[in-house]
Amino acid sequence: MTHSSSxxxxxxxxxxxxxxxxxxxxxRKSSDARQPSYLRDHRKRLRERFLAGxxxxxxDYELLELLLFRAIPRQDVKPLAHELIGMFGxxxxxxxxxxxxxxxxxxxxxxxLVELKLANACAQRMARARVMxxxxxxxxxxxxxxxxxxxxxxxxxxxxxxxxxRKNTLIADEVQGNGTVDHVPVYPREIxxxxxxxxxxxLILVHNHPSGDPTPSQADIxxxxxxxxxxxxxxxxxxxxxxxGRSCEISFRATGLL
Numbered sequence: 001m002t003h004s005s006s007x008x009x010x011x012x013x014x015x016x017x018x019x020x021x022x023x024x025x026x027x028r029k030s031s032d033a034r035q036p037s038y039l040r041d042h043r044k045r046l047r048e049r050f051l052a053g054x055x056x057x058x059x060d061y062e063l064l065e066l067l068l069f070r071a072i073p074r075q076d077v078k079p080l081a082h083e084l085i086g087m088f089g090x091x092x093x094x095x096x097x098x099x100x101x102x103x104x105x106x107x108x109x110x111x112x113l114v115e116l117k118l119a120n121a122c123a124q125r126m127a128r129a130r131v132m133x134x135x136x137x138x139x140x141x142x143x144x145x146x147x148x149x150x151x152x153x154x155x156x157x158x159x160x161x162x163x164x165x166r167k168n169t170l171i172a173d174e175v176q177g178n179g180t181v182d183h184v185p186v187y188p189r190e191i192x193x194x195x196x197x198x199x200x201x202x203l204i205l206v207h208n209h210p211s212g213d214p215t216p217s218q219a220d221i222x223x224x225x226x227x228x229x230x231x232x233x234x235x236x237x238x239x240x241x242x243x244x245g246r247s248c249e250i251s252f253r254a255t256g257l258l
Contacts, residue, residue: 039076043069060091067095067119071111080107088153095120096153124150128173136162136170136204136239143170143204144242144249151208151244157184159207161191163200164239172198181210186223188230195236203231205241214245216257224252 046066049057061081068077083105088094094102095116102108102116127146131139143162151158157179163172176191177184184207195203205227207220216224220243228238241252252258 061085063091064094067115068112071115093153098155131170132173133169135168136164137168147206147242147244147249152246154208155210156181157207157210159184159186162204162206163195163198164202166201168202171200188227191227192230192234192236200236202237202239204239206244208244212246214243214248214250216243216250221257224258
């Protein structure tokens, strides 16, 4: 593996920075030389603690500091980390927050957004890899983890469909609609049409409640019934409908709604 002259190396400078005086492409040695000694020592200690004990040894704001080091290489990022945690609740809330809301925080620019969105993308890819092309029923805990990672911190409702084959293996996960804070349009005909295209024989519906409360609304219940009736006409099973809240979920199947 080779490194380009951009300086995009472990703990080096990013390609661009939110620090006003930062210049992309400088070497780490130059960056360290410009940092106050207390800042160098603090960053070194955090890195050593992370390498020695992993994430379990660190609170959310310190993990966030580690993410911010590359984006803001020569400033104390602890105040920004605390402010972000205070505004969005926890590390998951920070990395899942929308660009628009993050930009309202002083000190958040393009470089910080890149680091946060990259962390979010990696988390979602890892969670998704644990469920794709695997039997959904036997991987139920991983499936719930993935749904929470992907949806629990979204600020508007999102509706997705998990398509399964005859062995209940998850063959596709697709967002079917995005809506407002309390509504998302759902079209049963389009769901069934897509299931036929994928040769899917079973479905799991998933949507989130940005309020954090996963209690299904009457509209959720009615829509689920419409999808189930349309699916049954073509011998497609509706295994479940999951409503994802901030820290928990509700299963239509488990609560007798399906």
